[in-house]
Amino acid sequence: MSFDTLDYLFDLRGYAILRNAIDPQHLAELNDAFDKFPDLPYMGWYGNVQRLDNNGLAGLELQNIVEGGEPFEKLIDHPAWINRLHLYCGEKGTYVDGLFIDECFASVRRTGGFFPIHSGGQNAIVRNQYRMINGNFRCGQVNILMAMTDIGPGDGGTLVVPGSHKSSFLPDEVRALYQNRENYKTLPEGAIEVHLKAGDVLLFVDALMHGATERTNPGERRAVIYRYGPMWSKTRHGFEYSEELLARLTPERRKILRQDPRRLPGTQFGVLH
Ligand SMILES: O=C(O)CCC(=O)C(=O)O
Numbered sequence: 186m187s188f189d190t191l192d193y194l195f196d197l198r199g200y201a202i203l204r205n206a207i208d209p210q211h212l213a214e215l216n217d218a219f220d221k222f223p224d225l226p227y228m229g230w231y232g233n234v235q236r237l238d239n240n241g242l243a244g245l246e247l248q249n250i251v252e253g254g255e256p257f258e259k260l261i262d263h264p265a266w267i268n269r270l271h272l273y274c275g276e277k278g279t280y281v282d283g284l285f286i287d288e289c290f291a292s293v294r295r296t297g298g299f300f301p302i303h304s305g306g307q308n309a310i311v312r313n314q315y316r317m318i319n320g321n322f323r324c325g326q327v328n329i330l331m332a333m334t335d336i337g338p339g340d341g342g343t344l345v346v347p348g349s350h351k352s353s354f355l356p357d358e359v360r361a362l363y364q365n366r367e368n369y370k371t372l373p374e375g376a377i378e379v380h381l382k383a384g385d386v387l388l389f390v391d392a393l394m395h396g397a398t399e400r401t402n403p404g405e406r407r408a409v410i411y412r413y414g415p416m417w418s419k420t421r422h423g424f425e426y427s428e429e430l431l432a433r434l435t436p437e438r439r440k441i442l443r444q445d446p447r448r449l450p451g452t453q454f455g456v457l458h
Pocket of ligand 1: 243300341342344395396
């Protein structure tokens, strides 16, 4: 097995940046879809997309956005990241080989919005863990955060603590910040803000300590986040991918949203290999 520089940086820091991952045409389609999305009240539905601001401080979140139209479907197995994710969190080469998207949402951050810092290897959560064993990446969850707008200073950019996916403990002063959301303006030692151009992607293991700085600029930051994990996962908030969506996807994309065949009453297929 040979690894490239992005694999090396992912292992070392817990994240990597894929520059110009989304081409300008696709980016324009995604932004157009954002513009056309109806104004939804909190918890309101549009088709199989729900506005569910998971963290009210961070801004508006449109959950299950893969159901929001073709531009979002094209992201499922995007060539800029799909093979890397298969390697990192798709149990590649094992009897449970395959990926699943367990959460996907569009995020709009306006002035004053921020995301309190959270996560970190010290929690030892199985679902989002970072693992590299005997030359195999076996991570639990890897996120693809796609910038739909430029994200520079004051725009409410993502914060990461490089290397924190491997941390075993938190010093008291970091724990105090981490647990007290009032302290959000004080960044933990080692935290950096990631700046992206529209079309760039931040790929990071969810065990990495992360969050986002407060947006102080006017206007809005737009991002789309797809969280991938092994094919045996389940959706985080209980969303079900619709039959309509599954029917129109390519087999490669469908497989990332639902493993078929399902063993429904009356079906007969073997399990011997
Ligand atoms: O919005 C961001 O930049 C960070 C998002 C985040 O921390 C999360 O989804 O867990």
